[in-house]
Amino acid sequence: MLSFHQNAAANSACVVSLESLAYKILRIIAGMELLDEFALERAAVVANNRMNRERRVSGVNSYTRELGFDPVDGLRAAIRRREPFAWLDMCCGRGRALLSTFELLTPSERPSTILQGVDLVDAFDPIPAEATGSVTLEAASVHRWQATRTYDLITCVHGLHYVGDKLRFIFLMASWLKGAGRLVANLDLGNLRSTEDGHFARRVRRCLLAEGFSYDARRRLLSAVGPLRHNTPFIFVGADPNAGPNYSGQEAVDSYYRAISP
Numbered sequence: 001m002l003s004f005h006q007n008a009a010a011n012s013a014c015v016v017s018l019e020s021l022a023y024k025i026l027r028i029i030a031g032m033e034l035l036d037e038f039a040l041e042r043a044a045v046v047a048n049n050r051m052n053r054e055r056r057v058s059g060v061n062s063y064t065r066e067l068g069f070d071p072v073d074g075l076r077a078a079i080r081r082r083e084p085f086a087w088l089d090m091c092c093g094r095g096r097a098l099l100s101t102f103e104l105l106t107p108s109e110r111p112s113t114i115l116q117g118v119d120l121v122d123a124f125d126p127i128p129a130e131a132t133g134s135v136t137l138e139a140a141s142v143h144r145w146q147a148t149r150t151y152d153l154i155t156c157v158h159g160l161h162y163v164g165d166k167l168r169f170i171f172l173m174a175s176w177l178k179g180a181g182r183l184v185a186n187l188d189l190g191n192l193r194s195t196e197d198g199h200f201a202r203r204v205r206r207c208l209l210a211e212g213f214s215y216d217a218r219r220r221l222l223s224a225v226g227p228l229r230h231n232t233p234f235i236f237v238g239a240d241p242n243a244g245p246n247y248s249g250q251e252a253v254d255s256y257y258r259a260i261s262p
């Protein structure tokens with residue numbers, strides 16, 4: 001005979017396997033196979049040479065244009081206040097936004113600046129010798145990378161489109177902000193989906209606003225100021241790499257969720 005704990009464990013294992021079976025059936029009905037994050041990283045929509053990894057900090061193809069503000073302004077303002085400035089750029093592409101920022105800094109501004117980039121693909125531009133103490137570019141997946149410090153600015157420019165559990169990653173980035181630090185990321189809410197709820201994007205938007213994020217629907221920019229300590233109330237089910245183009249005009253990944261409580 002099973003003990004109470006063994007029974008509870010068996011029951012919960014049974015519920016979990018029934019749930020995953022239900023999701024498998026739904027996926028088959030919908031004609032799509034949802035990928036986990038490891039499989040997603042190998043999918044053609046993520047691992048390709050067609051996407052724009054070249055944006056610099058300013059100019060025509062730039063972060064200033066995509067974000068609607070120039071990151072160098074905030075950096076200089078901090079240095080004028082004699083405060084060091086740390087910028088983390090997730091899904092940084094070739095790292096050009098950070099490297100071109102470093103080029104703009106005067107020799108006296110450089111020691112107060114930390115410019116850190118992370119991207120799945122190791123296609124980074126070379127880091128000049130004089131920038132080695134200030135700029136780091138790391139090949140890693142945002143699905144597993146963890147910050148070991150806090151930041152004044154965190155950007156994710158057209159990177160969320162390719163991430164599996166976008167909501168977990170958004171909440172994680174917000175938790176890495178300093179007191180007045182700023183997070184800005186391009187987000188198409190249409191890439192957040194649920195097999196249970198046809199209005200899931202609206203529900204997510206309400207949830208993000210309630211948690212302290214702001215969302216500029218015209219520019220499709222999600223932002224936050226200061227660290228947010230909460231976590232997503234939605235469970236990642238899988239990613240659809242065949243979602244097609246989103247507002248950016250590029251092929252993107254739909255992320256599927258279910259709510260922890262209905």
Ligand SMILES: C[S@@+](CC[C@H](N)C(=O)[O-])C[C@H]1O[C@@H](n2cnc3c(N)ncnc32)[C@H](O)[C@@H]1O
Pocket residue numbers: 041046051052053054055056090091092093094118119120121140141142143156157158159162163
């Ligand atoms: C459209 S590019 C944007 C690059 C850069 N932010 C820019 O604007 O120049 C999207 C980037 O996300 C990266 N990426 C996609 N999935 C990733 C993951 N799981 N972890 C880290 N980077 C990822 C891609 O390698 C690519 O460099």
